[in-house]
Amino acid sequence: MIISQIRIVFASFFIFFSSQLFAAEKISIVVGGIGKQIYLPAKLTEALDYFKEQGLNVELIAEQSQAGVNAENEMIAGVVQGVVGFYDHTIDLQGKGKEAMSIVQFSQAPGEVVLVSSKLADTIKSPKDFKGKTLGVTGLGSSTNFLMMYLSVKAGLKSSDVTPLAVGAGNTFIAAMKQGKIEVGMTTEPTVSTMVASGDAKILIDQRNPEGTIKSLGGLYPAACLYMSTKWINAHPEEVQKLANAFYKTMRFIDTHSASEIASLLPADYYGESKDQYIKSLAESKRMFTKDGVMPQGGPESVLKVLQAFDEAVIGKKIDLSKTYTIKYVKAAAAKYKL
Numbered sequence: 001m002i003i004s005q006i007r008i009v010f011a012s013f014f015i016f017f018s019s020q021l022f023a024a025e026k027i028s029i030v031v032g033g034i035g036k037q038i039y040l041p042a043k044l045t046e047a048l049d050y051f052k053e054q055g056l057n058v059e060l061i062a063e064q065s066q067a068g069v070n071a072e073n074e075m076i077a078g079v080v081q082g083v084v085g086f087y088d089h090t091i092d093l094q095g096k097g098k099e100a101m102s103i104v105q106f107s108q109a110p111g112e113v114v115l116v117s118s119k120l121a122d123t124i125k126s127p128k129d130f131k132g133k134t135l136g137v138t139g140l141g142s143s144t145n146f147l148m149m150y151l152s153v154k155a156g157l158k159s160s161d162v163t164p165l166a167v168g169a170g171n172t173f174i175a176a177m178k179q180g181k182i183e184v185g186m187t188t189e190p191t192v193s194t195m196v197a198s199g200d201a202k203i204l205i206d207q208r209n210p211e212g213t214i215k216s217l218g219g220l221y222p223a224a225c226l227y228m229s230t231k232w233i234n235a236h237p238e239e240v241q242k243l244a245n246a247f248y249k250t251m252r253f254i255d256t257h258s259a260s261e262i263a264s265l266l267p268a269d270y271y272g273e274s275k276d277q278y279i280k281s282l283a284e285s286k287r288m289f290t291k292d293g294v295m296p297q298g299g300p301e302s303v304l305k306v307l308q309a310f311d312e313a314v315i316g317k318k319i320d321l322s323k324t325y326t327i328k329y330v331k332a333a334a335a336k337y338k339l
Contacts, residue, residue: 024057027239028080029226032071033138033169034062035270037189037282038111038224040262041104041250041289042084047265048253050246056239060084070139075100075229082228082243086110086143087295088303090227090324095313099230102325103240104247106224108296109213109288112147113192114205116184117177121202124184127155136167136176136185143223144186150306151205151216159310170272177201189281190272197277208285219302222295222325223288230323244329245336248293252339255291259283293330300324 031042042060045051051058061080063071071083076098083089090100116124123129130152137144145164152162167176170191176182178200187195189208195201206212213221226247233240254262259282263275271278290296300321307314 024055025239026057026059027082027243028059028061029082029084030061030063030071030074030080031084032063032086032142033188034060035190036111036169037278037285038107038288039084040266040282041106041224041247041254042226043266043270044254044262045246045250048250050249054242054246056242056246058243072100075227081232082226084224084226086146087222087225087227087300087325088143088146088307091300091304091307091319091321092146092311092313094319094324095307095311095317099323100227101230101233101323102222102225102227102295103233103329104226104244104251104293105222105290105295105299105325105330106226106247106251106293107288108220108222108290108299109210110143110147110207110221110223111188111285111288112144112186112207112223113188113203114148114151114184114186115177115192115195115201116204117180117182118200118202120183121204124204126204127151128157130155130184131157131161133183134163134165134181136173136182136187137164138169138173138187139166140164142166146307146311147207147217148186149310153309174200189285190270190278193277193281194273197273209287213288217302217306219305220296220299221302221306222299225325233326241329241332244293245333248330248333249337249339251290251293252337254286254289256339259286292334294327295325 031039033039046060071085072089074080075083087102090102093100135148137148165182167173169187173187173191205216207216259279263279304319
């Protein structure tokens, strides 16, 4: 009897310590605005338990300023292993002598909207009217900063003709426009619908779908993605494949389920002012997402063209786009799951 009990105790200790020894190493992924619809795949993958299904221990970290450039810096510093942010950072980083790759491409359109204060909507009717104006962006060096500068330069303005101001997203963006700190700004859902519904802003440029993106940028613009340092990817191919598997299943889920079904899986604080409003905006902009996580053809070239118009880190540099993304892992996921 006593021997049996001792065996049971030793067995319990063995199981416990074995589980600790072989527990999956934590992978920290910082999200440049975890409540933004453009980064929906991150929280949705967690809600669907796809990380756990792959045997992964993933921690999603909300970047407090909601600016992609800060998330990028955390990855470079080795604080986190991955970033859910815009693909354009991988090109900008290569121009600075650093290597990172998108391994799952969430979107083919930025999902961004240029809003103009309703008080100035009669005088600011196109990017040509940005001259002398303060433009709201999430952060200096962020993707919204990149896009706003491109729209300005494309309209014939000089970089010095406009003043970008970091105002974050969500409530801080709303406050900045209401208080007159910015006349124009670029932001995402659910902030867009909240400001339009309140009458505080009007839509000037809409990049929430492929059509609007092609109209304003000249082509599809792969934006939200999971990107990681190339060094970490090469050193952890099994973990990267599991991440790709999880996100691939999420992209297929988004494509095959309604906005209402998707929203039902999210925390209430993701809805902004109204759940119905959130569902409506998601239904209208859901086509910004890729169906399978694969980089859209011609997309990298479109992004490079935008950055070459003003980004000092890229201008005059020989950029190897093949080193800024890979479709190997999502293709393997597609072959495995056939969803």
